[in-house]
Amino acid sequence: MSDRYKLRSYLPKDKQSVHQMIIEEFGHDYLDRSVWKFRKSKPIEKLGLIVLDTFHLHHEEIVASLQYWPIKIAEYNSLLLGPLVVRDHLKGKGIGSLLITSSLKMIKNSGWNFCLVSGEPYFFPKFGFKPVPENLLWPGSIERQRLQYINLRDLYLEKVSNKPLTTLPDIC
Numbered sequence: 001m002s003d004r005y006k007l008r009s010y011l012p013k014d015k016q017s018v019h020q021m022i023i024e025e026f027g028h029d030y031l032d033r034s035v036w037k038f039r040k041s042k043p044i045e046k047l048g049l050i051v052l053d054t055f056h057l058h059h060e061e062i063v064a065s066l067q068y069w070p071i072k073i074a075e076y077n078s079l080l081l082g083p084l085v086v087r088d089h090l091k092g093k094g095i096g097s098l099l100i101t102s103s104l105k106m107i108k109n110s111g112w113n114f115c116l117v118s119g120e121p122y123f124f125p126k127f128g129f130k131p132v133p134e135n136l137l138w139p140g141s142i143e144r145q146r147l148q149y150i151n152l153r154d155l156y157l158e159k160v161s162n163k164p165l166t167t168l169p170d171i172c
């Protein structure tokens, strides 16, 4: 990835620009997706990352971002990955991969149990994401193959229970 693009932590001042980018890239309908049922509180600020285009010295522009929201899978404190958004004209340059690999370093072995994502089935497996077990319940309609997860510590979602696993938003 070119030096022109710089990764940094999300700051509160980024909120409006990130929201604007999400709407411009995904459209207003995106907010109607079932995944937003988990995003009623606030994203976890310290886990947020953004990528800046530093080409214009005095006007660095946010071109990609990644946020996490707290959820519970059964009784397990977990993370919901997303939104992950990369400006359309910059897709395929490694920016999405940089965001995922950088943030996985932060969230692995840091107290969270699982990380869940509703995302592209072609993109997430290379980082270790697997399809969720069949007993994981999801509140609303979704293309089931989008639902993927990764274990963040020595506990395996596929082994925690044979009973239905509820997924709920959590308030941090």
Ligand SMILES: CC(C)(COP(=O)(O)OP(=O)(O)OC[C@H]1O[C@@H](n2cnc3c(N)ncnc32)[C@H](O)[C@@H]1OP(=O)(O)O)[C@@H](O)C(=O)NCCC(=O)NCCS
Pocket (backbone or CB within 6 Å): 081, 082, 083, 084, 085, 086, 090, 091, 092, 093, 094, 095, 096, 097, 098, 117, 118, 119, 120, 122, 123
């Ligand atoms: C998924 C997404 C974040 C990837 O961002 P990105 O910056 O383009 O990612 P990268 O450039 O690091 O990698 C893209 C990879 O996907 C592959 N890819 C892209 N489109 C593909 C397709 N239609 N089918 C198969 N593979 C595809 C690329 O070949 C590349 O693979 P490689 O790393 O093996 O070369 C971006 O495409 C996006 O914003 N998608 C829509 C939103 C979304 O699904 N967000 C995630 C959940 S919130």
